[in-house]
Amino acid sequence: MTKRPHIIIFNPDEMRADAQAHLGNPAAVTPHLDEFARTDAVSFSNAYCQNPVCVPSRCSFFTGLYPHVRGHRTMSYLLHPGETTMLQELKEAGYYVWMNDRNDLTAGQIPGWTESHASEIHYGGQKPQGPGPVNPGLRGEPGSKDYYSHFEGQLKVDAEGKNYNADDEAVDAAIDRIRNRPADQPLCIFLGLMFPHVPYRVEEPYFSAIDRSKLPPRIRLEECSGKSKAIEMIHGYVGMDAYTEKDWDELRAVYLGMCMKVDEQFGRLVQALKDEGIYDDCAIFFLSDHGDFTGDYGLPEKAQNTFEDCLTRVPFLVKPPKGVELDPGVSDSLVELVDFYATAMDFSGVTPSHTHFGRSLRPVLADRKASVRSFVCCEGGRMPGESHCDEYHRNGKNGASPSIVYWPKMRTQADDQGHEKGIMIRTDRYKYICRPIGRDELYDLASDPGERTNRIDDPDCAGIVTELRCKMLKWLEATADIVPYTGDSRFTPEMLWARVRGLVPPDKEAEVRAMIRDGVPFPTIMGYCRELHGEN
Template sequence: MADADTRPNVLLVLTDQERYDCTAPDGPPVETPTMDRLSSEGLRFSRAFTPISICSSARASLLTGQFPHGHGMLNNCHEDDAIQPNLPTGIPTFSEILDANGYDCTYTGKWHVGRDQTPETFGFAYLGGSDKHHDDIDDAFREYREERGVPLGEVDLEEELYTGDDPRDSSEGTFVSATTSIDVEETRAWFLAERTIEAIDRHADGDGSPFFHRADFYGPHHPYVVPEPYASMYDPDEIEPPDSYAETYDGKPQVHENYLHYRGVDGFDWDLWAEAIAKYWGFVTLIDDQFERVLEALEEHGFDDETAVVHASDHGDFVGAHRQFNKGPLAYDDTYHIPMQVRWPGVTEPGSVCEQPVHLHDLAPTFLEMADAEIPETFDARSLVPVIENGGDVPDGLEWPDSIFAQYHGDEFGLYSQRMVRTDRYKYVYNSPGIDELYDLAADPAELQNLIDHPDYAGVRREMRERLVDWMDRTDDPNREWVPDVLADS
């Protein structure tokens, strides 16, 4: 009789545009008992960052273990100006390798990594829940809502908020937030949790092979539309402005202030932002409650002791920080710092914290090492298994970078070449069309004062530029050919 396969199952829950601080111990009062439980029972990464703050690019990096300049999906694939609507063929992905190594790979929810590609292109069985705007892979959720008697687009909304000159005018601007009249059971978050539970049920009836399930929630990305009790769970009058709300844009690249107008929120006052934030927090708690349903399903089938559960987000969200909406060519921690927790029974030390800098796409080689599969040389990422097994600390003798590298290439408004390197203390941002940025995160955690020309920080600027060039060199960044000359200090 063949030996039983002892490799762990893996459940990856990826949220869309979730801020790091929502689940941070010193963050705002957002109720996230499930994600907090994951941290208390496993390992929390306090310095996890996305390689790029835009959906398709970040998700492609997670699949391929590469920085965006490596896989080439530099902006959102669904937009008319997409540089690359699909991932190039031939790039290894962690999911295809898992599939080839005996894992039963399933997927529910948001995809957004290709107009003509689906999760099934990359080794997954897709089980439904797509959104028409981004993917339109199936009709499952639309049919579900029709069966419930509340077809999509035919529900009552209250407290609607839009960008533009009139925040209550639905005829213009971008939809920001609202209260919906539907029941919780009719939300996409509930539906995706239900589809994920069905996937777990299916794995329980399988042949005993290890499974990898990926559940991608459509939120808390805007529009922040939630039903009761989540819509009124947080009182806007009790929400205080973040320190970065004092942003003046003095000494910052011009694109920062331009983007305020581009997003249509230059007229928003704090009362409007507080209203949006309250709905955003409610959205986070709604998803957290659905996550709990999924974990309960693992426990009901006895999978909880043999399944590594991972939670992360593709990137963050401004939601009024720096008075900005959504994301863009602004390399602030609001959109680059992401939540990441791992609970791997028998491996993670309960309540441990990893303070080492890590990237979202480091999860790709991590999943492969969990599965005893070979990690491709194409990956510009490192497995997190050594620090996971060592209580969050780097094992003796293992080198680990003390900084992260990130980039941005543009989205709806056009190309914008940007690179960022961040240590625990400093952040340096290279903006090819504008002035560069340098922040002392210890003295100025809100990133309000750009120190790029401050004489007292000349040495720091030089050191951070050297770090950036080193990252670009090690990752074969094509901009490496000319950026060093641009950055050279006189």
């Protein structure tokens, strides 16, 4: 059998695609990812997640299924027994699966369930963590401009000039496992980080490394028309109108500093693979679950049911193992994160245990101009009355407290139209968002890449809307559900025995019952029983 490659999954949380320098951001500092894309991998500039928040996104890209297939579209419904993941499938196929304790994937209340997906789980908190912010009181009192900004700014450093965090600990543990890997099993490493998830905070040298003067223009909500009610409501609740452009630039620079730290951690992991002499034997995937507003549309953080590129377009870099044809560099082909599942399973040589909707990216890795999709989709939000699907109502009968920094988003979720369900379909030119209630959206990305002007009511676009609705309908029809590979019996053993007992001599009863118990097809059993009864 062909030697199976090691599967390395590096998964930052809340990282935008345009936080990488090689995708055109002049302020980004990501030298390791840039070099990785230039020489050894394909970086997909048009990679889209299937949900703009972490739990549904991970449930999707680790199974190859869209959120609607099994209802994974909230932060509180994770994978349950009867569902599987790539991690579990690789483990059962002989991989040594290591992951850190950044879950957001499997239901944690079920004993042993999360553990069944890995050979080893690294639990953090074993090493002292770095000091807190330089300005710990920055948030201020309710009503201050930073109260809901998630901005904490510069972190202090310890006596060694470092701020060692949970991500550093997890990266170090993964490197240790790489250096002390099993001799007789291929590795699968799933390294799920917290950075650059909010709060926006980072230490030196990352804090000062971002040149504020090079930041690209921010997309301002005042320049937009026809945006979703979610954006309008969250913008009103966060109360950041007093933020100046200098304030926003500082927040954006800190976010990019966090991404710079992620880049350095990735570089350390790659170097460990090279030092161990197994880099060529690895399939390496760098992908984020979703993005971050980071000041675009006057907002921090993210939302569960809006689909702007800053939230849905994510970093996705793939290095195949040596021997797989590769055309390194940037590809603008449309891809989805469900394609991660298909590609990793393809490289591993492990047959998926269930129907899935990912597509192997081998053709695009071999030729960056190749295409596997003509459109991509993303989905989120809830239907009216589904209060169990929002975080506000899950915090008790009185809802979430305004003191919670996430309150603006959670309060918006309490509104049926603020949390309205939606599906995005995006082609190479247009993005259309369809909602059962509320406001649909259409953007011409060729003339409006910032998605500032909603043209859903433009009569000149009526034909485009109809075409995209038809594509979405066919996509939903094709992906609406999956049928398990295993089949069920329509009858219990006693029901089957009742159908043949009149044909079976007493001395053959035990034999026929054994056939029924062992799952012999009923037509075979019936034929045998008729022979026993003397029928032709």
